[in-house]
Amino acid sequence: MVNWNELPDYMRNDSVKPYYDLLRKKKISLFFKRVFDVVIGLMVLVIFAIPMLFVAVMIKLDSEGPVFNRQERVTTNGKHFKIYKFRTMINNAEKIGTSITADNDSRITKVGRKLRKFRIDELPQVFDVLSGNMSFVGTRPEAVKYVEKYPEEYFATLLLPAGITSEASIRYKDEAKLLKITDDLDRTYMEEVLPEKMKYNLQSIKNFNFFGEIVTMFRTVFAVLGKEYI
Template identity: 45%
Template sequence: MIMSKRVFDLFFSLLGVAILLPLFFFIAIWIKLDSPGTIFFRQVRIGRFGREFKIYKFRTMIQSAEKIGKQITIANDKRITRSGRFLRKYKLDELPQLFNVIKGEMSLVGPRPEVPKYVALYTSEQRRVLEVLPGITDLASMKFHNESELLKDMNNSEHFYINEIMPRKLELNMEYITRFSLVFDLVIILKTLKRVFAT
């Protein structure tokens, strides 16, 4: 089953990169014209079996944004660039993670990978989500598609994320693990695309 999932991931991620390559170039040019800095944003995340890897995204914030703010992002975050707001709205900033999938660090579908500081807070039961490859999309991504809006009005957004949102996400991740099948993966991908296009 693991091999079947790997073949599924590799086929569709390579196909996706081939089809979306012109869009990648357009986004790269837009980012460079919009604000000084790199095209891609790389951040350490925790993957399968607790291994660290660097996740790829199109940069949507000012350069070195993590040095002047938190690792979570709220809807009205002043660090977000003009192009970044558009890319985030339609989840286009996540597209470079197809390269993480090709490298075998991620899957198309699986628990979204967290940064080390939040994974350190997981209980032993919650760490079960680290038994599978993290993914570009999952049940939690759909449930909390408006996460930045939820955090916007909180006095302590990080406290709310850690104590309210993160536990619920982990519950959905556990549900995914128990229900896993390639058909279920395909259903999640289609539902994710439907939500993005409906935004």
């Protein structure tokens, strides 16, 4: 972790400091977290390289546009990066709608809907994990416009790399279905969904340990296969 004074000004507040102090005491777990990300990331890349190539071909055959949808996100210490995700929506979808996607969003392609169901669209994020921009477990990376509206305490989630999965991701795996009943996606997400997700994200930082993250990964697999967590 960087020194406190090296964090962006907006992160150096009284609400973030307790989380920072807790993480500073867990250097060994943070070390093993990174080692795990690199080792498992390389294994995932080797195992899924050919399936990912097949998915890329299916995306190109299904609709016009690039294979990847690389939107800007925010990760450790406020760093901006462009996330790797398989494109599941029509080309330039962000220009005709919000960054949030509801289950009944007409911008989702036929192949994209299948990819989203089993979170296959997130497989390319292994490149973000290997680069250090993300981790297998951590707060899902948010779009810049949402991070800019964070209350002070939420910035504590930027002390660690953004993640592919988390406790909040498991609990809100059907987030898109929840959002389809509203006419104002951005407002509903910021005022109702995000605060609930952040409760889990912040608690995960308070209780951070390497073995707990391994458990979260297994629970994610079960959740994708249909197990419900309340």
